[in-house]
Amino acid sequence: MRVLVVQNFDSEGLGQIGAALVEAGADIDLRRPYCGEMLPQDSDAHDAMVVLGGAQNALDDEICPYFPELLDLTRDFANKDRAVLGICLGSQLVARAFGGENRIGGASEFGWHKVSLTPAAKADPVLAALPENFPIFEWHDDTFALPEGAVRLAGNEVAENQAFRMGRAVYGFQFHFEADRPMVRDWSSSFASLIAERHPDWSTRLDDEMAHHGPDADAAGLAIARAWVATI
Known part of the structure; x- marks a missing residue:
């Protein structure tokens, strides 16, 4: 099993997705196109693709001129029934690839928040x-409208579309299920000044919120990661 991982920003790692891929014996092919590394021309050499997060928005083609190429690659994976996971x-890029409207701003969330599954998720192989x-x-900060034909799987009051599926195994997750407690602590350190600008009390709240929400969030995230890997 060979999995293409597209990283879009420094310190945006695989987290619990990586743990699930290692358990499955996957060969991980990490590409950093924002640093000038090339994306493959098609999906032929890979069984699945993971597209990670970043501070950009999904319409930032001037900042990230590789985005249109990545959208084409996403469609190629889907057309060949190969699993795709967007975090x-x-x-947002997966939604854009299939015609969903990207909505920049107006949907800000930071920290642990509750999401709710839709009735369709009860029959979904990743979320059931x-x-x-x-x-x-x-x-x-951003959100999106679902592409035509997408199955809505999760949402909350801030972002109606927190998770969706296209076809058999193309998934988009707005929330960071890969971010377990060690990753959140690392982000809180690596991006401390950025976080402090908008959430100045985060450093004092972190330990309590991690203790309260972390165990359930980590369990849910690892379950999602393992279930998605099983679709490859």
Whole structure:
């Protein structure tokens, strides 16, 4: 199993997705096109693709001129029935790839927040085993409208579309289910000045919120990661 991982920003790692891929014996091919690394021309050499998050928005083609190429690649994976997973910015790009409207701003969330599954999620191979409501880490300002034909799987009051599926195994997750407690602590350190500008009390709240929400969020995230890997 060979999995293409597209990183869009420094310190945006695989987290619990990486743990699930390692468990499955996957060969991970990491590409950083924002640093000038090339994307493959098509999906032929890979069984699945993961598109990670970033501080950009999904329409930032001037800042990230590789975005149109990535959209084509996403469609190629889907057309060949190969699994795709988009996280945060990645989910917004997956939505864009299939004609969904990207909405810049107006949907800000940071920290652990509750998301709720839709009735359709009860029959979804990735989410069926999850509780109807669970906390999960969020860090985004943007959202999107679902592409035509998408199955809406999760939402909350801030972002109606928190998770969706296209076809058999193309998934977009607005929330950061890959971000377990060690990753959140690392982000809180790596992006401390950025976070402090908008959430000046985060450093004092972190430990309590991590203790309160972290165990359930980590369990949900790892379950999602393992279930998606099983679709490859």
